[in-house]
Amino acid sequence: MQELQELAKKLLSEGRVQVVIGYEAGAHGVRPAFVTDAADCGRLIFDPRCVHNLAVYLSPRRSPVKRLGKPAVVVKGCDAKAVAGLLRESQIKRDDVVLIGVRCSGVLADPRSGATLTGETVADKCILCDLHEPTLVDHLVGELRPPLPDMPRVSRRDLMLERISAMSPAERWAFWQAEFSRCTRCYACRQTCPLCFCEQCVADKSQPQWLETSPHPRGNLAWHVIRAMHLAGRCVDCGECERACPAEIPLGLLYRKVAQIVEARFKHRPTEDPEVPSPIGKYSLDDEQEFIL
Amino acid sequence: MSETYLTTSNLLGLAGDLLTAGTQVIAPAQDAEPLVGPPQSGPRVAYRVIRKPEEMALEAGMPANSLKEFFLPSTEPLLKWRYQKNDVELKEVETTFQPRVVLGARPCDSAALEILDRVMGWDYRDELWFGRREATTVVNLACPGEDDLCFCTTVGSGPDSVRGADMLLVPSGDGYFVEVLTPKGEALVTAHRERFSQVEKGRAEAEQFRKEAKAKVDRNLNASPERIAGWLAGHFEHPFWDKLALQCHGCGACAAVCPTCHCFDIVDEPEGVLGGTRRRNWDTCQTSKFTVHASGHNPRTNQNVRFRQRIMHKFFIYPERFEQVLCTGCGRCARVCPGGMDLLDVLAELEELAGTEATPSKGAA
Numbered sequence: 197m198q199e200l201q202e203l204a205k206k207l208l209s210e211g212r213v214q215v216v217i218g219y220e221a222g223a224h225g226v227r228p229a230f231v232t233d234a235a236d237c238g239r240l241i242f243d244p245r246c247v248h249n250l251a252v253y254l255s256p257r258r259s260p261v262k263r264l265g266k267p268a269v270v271v272k273g274c275d276a277k278a279v280a281g282l283l284r285e286s287q288i289k290r291d292d293v294v295l296i297g298v299r300c301s302g303v304l305a306d307p308r309s310g311a312t313l314t315g316e317t318v319a320d321k322c323i324l325c326d327l328h329e330p331t332l333v334d335h336l337v338g339e340l341r342p343p344l345p346d347m348p349r350v351s352r353r354d355l356m357l358e359r360i361s362a363m364s365p366a367e368r369w370a371f372w373q374a375e376f377s378r379c380t381r382c383y384a385c386r387q388t389c390p391l392c393f394c395e396q397c398v399a400d401k402s403q404p405q406w407l408e409t410s411p412h413p414r415g416n417l418a419w420h421v422i423r424a425m426h427l428a429g430r431c432v433d434c435g436e437c438e439r440a441c442p443a444e445i446p447l448g449l450l451y452r453k454v455a456q457i458v459e460a461r462f463k464h465r466p467t468e469d470p471e472v473p474s475p476i477g478k479y480s481l482d483d484e485q486e487f488i489l
Numbered sequence: 490m491s492e493t494y495l496t497t498s499n500l501l502g503l504a505g506d507l508l509t510a511g512t513q514v515i516a517p518a519q520d521a522e523p524l525v526g527p528p529q530s531g532p533r534v535a536y537r538v539i540r541k542p543e544e545m546a547l548e549a550g551m552p553a554n555s556l557k558e559f560f561l562p563s564t565e566p567l568l569k570w571r572y573q574k575n576d577v578e579l580k581e582v583e584t585t586f587q588p589r590v591v592l593g594a595r596p597c598d599s600a601a602l603e604i605l606d607r608v609m610g611w612d613y614r615d616e617l618w619f620g621r622r623e624a625t626t627v628v629n630l631a632c633p634g635e636d637d638l639c640f641c642t643t644v645g646s647g648p649d650s651v652r653g654a655d656m657l658l659v660p661s662g663d664g665y666f667v668e669v670l671t672p673k674g675e676a677l678v679t680a681h682r683e684r685f686s687q688v689e690k691g692r693a694e695a696e697q698f699r700k701e702a703k704a705k706v707d708r709n710l711n712a713s714p715e716r717i718a719g720w721l722a723g724h725f726e727h728p729f730w731d732k733l734a735l736q737c738h739g740c741g742a743c744a745a746v747c748p749t750c751h752c753f754d755i756v757d758e759p760e761g762v763l764g765g766t767r768r769r770n771w772d773t774c775q776t777s778k779f780t781v782h783a784s785g786h787n788p789r790t791n792q793n794v795r796f797r798q799r800i801m802h803k804f805f806i807y808p809e810r811f812e813q814v815l816c817t818g819c820g821r822c823a824r825v826c827p828g829g830m831d832l833l834d835v836l837a838e839l840e841e842l843a844g845t846e847a848t849p850s851k852g853a854a
Contacts (some may be wrong), residue, residue, distance in 0.1 A: 224638060225828025228750070229737040248827070259791045260735055355644065380563040380771055382741035388827045400778050408758055410564040410770050440827035442742040444533050444553065 199337045200270070201237045202297060207268050208234040213294050214265025217253050220245040225308030228253065232264060237255075242270065242338060247303040249434040251278035251390040254288050258260045268294035272303070273327030276468040277432035278390035280332055283470035284477070287393050290470075297333030300325075301341040305439070315346030320448070321435040323351040332468040353448050357456075361448065369391040376416040378443035380407065385423065385437035385447055391430050398422060425452040429458040429475040490675060496664035503684045504542035504592055513589035514539050515559055519546040536591075536598075542612060546784035547593040553637045555748035555821065556591065560605075560621045563745075564770045567755070571764035584616035586624035590677065593630040593658075596650035597641050597819035601748030602627065604652035607811040608751065626673045629654040630665075631698060634705035636708035638820030640833055643710045646817050648702035660698050676814040706818075710833050712840035714804060714814045718841035721805035725797075733835070736828040737775070743822035743830070744773035749803070749815045752779075757828075774798045779786030800835060 203217040208231070220229035231237055235341040250269050261267070271279060279295060282288045282456040302313055302322035328340055360368055371409035377466050383399070384390045398406050399419055407422060408415035431451040438448040459465050461484055462475040495503070507514050516539050520534045534549045536556055546757075569580045602622065609615040631649040632639075641647055651657050655674035657664035667679055667685065678685055744750040754772040759765040772779060775796070780789045789795050807815035816832075825833045 213789045222829060222831055223834060224823060224831055225829065227831070230732070230735045246831070253736075260732075261792050264735075266737050306826075380741075382745040382746075382771075382773070383776065384738070384740035384742040384825075384827060387738035387740035409754070409756055410758060410768050412768075415564075415813075436827065440738070440740065440742060440825075441551070442746050442825040 197241055197243075200242055200296070200298070201240050203235040203335055204231060204240055204268065205234045207294060207413045208237065212266075213268040215261075216268045216270075216296075217239065217250050217261070218242070218270040218296075219250075221245075225306075227307065230261070230264065240270075242298050244302065245307045245309065246270075246298075247305065247307050247319055247435075247439065249275045249278055249388075249390055249436045251282065251434075252388060252436070253461070254279065254282055254293060255390065255393045256287055257393060257395060266292060266294070267418050268296055270296045270298055271330055271333065272298055272300040273325060273330045273468070274321060274432060274434045275390075276330035276332045276476040277327065277466055278434055279392050279411070280468045280470040281391045281430060281432060281466065281474075282393070284472075284474065285391075285393075295330075295333040295335070297330040297336040299336065299338040299340040301328060302344060302347070313344065315348050318344060319349065319434055319435060319439075320345070320351050320353050323348050324354075324433065327468060330468060332470070336447050353446075353452050356446065357449055357453055360453075372417075373413060375445050376413065376420060379411055379416045379420070379445060380443065381411045381416070381419065382442060384440035384442060388436040389427075390434070390436075391427065391432070392423075398426075420437060420447070420450060424454050427451050428454045429462065429464055431455055431468065490671070491669045491678075492689050492692070493669065493678065494661075494664060494669045494688070494690045495658065495667050495684065496686070499684040500547075500592070500658075501542040501545070503681055504539070504545060506681055506684070507590055508540070508542065511587075511608035513587060514592055515589060515835060516545045517547060517549065518544040519549055522613040522738045523600065528748070532645075536594075539680075541708065545592065547630055551595060551632075551821075552598075553746065553820070553821075554596055555601065555819065557601060557605075557748050557751070559591070559625070560602065560618055560752055561753070561771075564768055565617065567573060567767045567769055569766050570757075573827050582617070582829045583776055584620040586620050588624050588626075590626045591629065592628050594627050594628050594654065595632050596646060596648060596652070596654070597632070597639075597817040598748050599627050599629050599653035600641075600817040601644045601653065602649055604749055604811075604813045604815060604817070606653075607813065608807075611811075626654045626655045626677050628658060628674075628677070629830075631657060631659040632702060633660075633698070634702045635820070637709055638823045638833060639706045639818060640710040640712075640820060640836075641818035642703060642777075643712055643836070644714055644814045644818040645814050650698045659691075659695035661694040663722065664691065666691040666695035710818075710836060712836045713843075714808065716809050716843045717836065717839045718805050718814075720839060721801060722809075724842075725801070727842075729838070730797045732793070732795055734792045734830065735831050736790045737796055737826075738776055738828045739777060739792050740827070741771070741775055742825045742827065744775060745771065746821040748817055748819055748821075758797075772836055773801070774849065796830070800839075804836075804839075 207213045216231045218229050219226050220239040302318045304317055305319040407418040464475050504514055517534055518537050518539050519534050534552050535554045536552045566582050571578045577761040609618040634648050651670050655671040752772045753769045755769050757767050781787045803815040
């Protein structure tokens with residue numbers, strides 16, 4: 197913690213950045229913090245409640261954050277993959293941000309939780325984590341704690357996907373209809389997604405109108421399927437959409453399923469290497485084409 | 490009006506009687522099991538239409554949704570149109586509804602109904618809102634105080650508030666001390682007389698429950714809506730707003746779970762070539778699209794001013810016009826916010842500002 201605070205202080209006082217985007221403990225749990233004064237760096241923390249993916253604040257559409265000046269941002273491994281996504285898709289330049297990597301052995305699902313980190317309380321994304329020490333960073337702080345002894349071998353999401361795969365098409369249809377029926381189109385899934393950076397979302401377009409804005413079964417199905425397609429090969433599985441959804445729709449299942457298909461077909465898995473293009477961003481003669489009629 | 494007692498088993502029986510008679514019953518209920526969340530987060534509790542009395546989960550915690558959607562659905566048709574040769578046929582929707590009963594409403598949710606009656610009956614009478622209001626009997630269940638994000642006592646309600654309710658149940662012994670508050674409440678008791686005790690009992694235990702709940706909620710926030718409204722009146726521009734919403738994502742999660750947020754959008758959706766449906770859908774001032782003009786100009790340029798609007802509407806504009814704060818202190822917005830925006834913090838800071846700064850005269854904005 198002290199290492200992080202000292203580093204932030206140095207970056208701010210030397211004028212190398214104008215804001216450090218990190219985490220602080222509020223009255224009701226951990227929340228994102230924007231520290232602009234070197235004297236305030238004592239606010240910064242990193243502990244298992246720091247589940248938020250702060251890469252979202254680097255998006256060019258965040259004008260109030262942009263106005264603060266050049267940022268340094270605290271990133272876990274999963275967050276670094278999202279930063280790589282922004283670099284890969286030319287949304288930010290590497291020199292325009294300082295990345296403070298934190299070694300992370302897993303975070304809690306709920307930033308307001310006071311629970312101890314165990315295999316029971318750990319966020320689902322951490323069960324699949326293959327990046328405890330981000331490398332796409334300018335600084336790396338903190339210590340890696342030993343792996344959780346009771347960390348589940350298979351993520352709850354993958355177990356659920358197996359159950360869904362075993363369903364008949366009619367059962368699967370009924371399952372998703374029931375889940376989507378709670379969607380009110382608040383777009384928390386989109387707004388918290390670091391890779392949903394479009395200035396004009398397809399869902400907000402009215403001329404022409406590509407999908408209905410009403411949260412009825414037709415409109416909701418269209419929205420969630422379109423979003424899943426737009427994230428194919430791009431979603432870094434940070435889980436923020438699912439955490440943000442006030443209707444508790446298991447959105448991660450959709451994106452995980454699509455990611456599995458992309459990985460099987462294109463041997464691609466989003467990494468923190470911005471030089472590796474996503475399947476949607478490249479053409480290869482070896483691409484499978486049997487689906488072309 | 491009157492007081493009586495209802496045992497837990499008779500409450501289940503009452504729900505059964507209503508369902509048998511074909512009355513729709515809305516109550517907090519639990520989903521079967523959590524699908525993907527950490528196991529300890531438990532099943533989702535939400536108000537929904539129940540089919541069996543056993544589905545009721547009155548003590549499983551605060552429902553994730555508010556009661557709002559049963560009076561102002563997230564989407565509903567207003568009319569249907571169909572081209573007929575040289576004419577257009579319009580078909581309006583029904584504005585009368587079958588009777589229904591809400592069992593186990595949280596006081597912060599029933600209060601919102603009373604608050605929203607004011608705007609829904611203001612410049613025109615919203616027939617769909619009042620049609621559903623009139624068809625619905627609301628039975629409140631006094632709340633023990635959910636957690637440290639409850640602040641109903643700060644905004645003119647309380648864990649045993651009867652605002653917007655026809656009847657109040659207060660846990661007491663093996664059942665509930667019952668206050669019958671309105672003619673609709675009386676009608677419910679009269680129609681199911683055998684379910685209610687003939688003798689009044691359980692008052693002392695109920696009093697204790699109410700006292701403890703109030704004390705618990707009182708600890709969470711110390712602020713005065715009147716003082717805050719006074720400060721807001723003169724501080725449309727202030728450095729406080731400039732960094733207020735840096736972490737806000739500009740989504741509508743807070744508005745979706747808010748019992749009092751009621752803005753809606755009206756859309757025409759074609760269905761086939763010759764007809765379509767006009768619908769109204771929930772909307773929220775927190776999205777950038779909310780105020781985009783046809784010209785492309787957007788007067789609310791960033792998230793800070795959008796969040797200012799949220800605060801202004803709830804704590805200055807609405808009270809100015811309708812003498813009620815547009816907030817019931819349920820705390821849901823702070824519970825769901827993925828960016829950690831915390832209304833209790835914002836109100837505490839406003840209270841501090843209001844206490845330290847002289848308030849300019851109204852209209853300075």
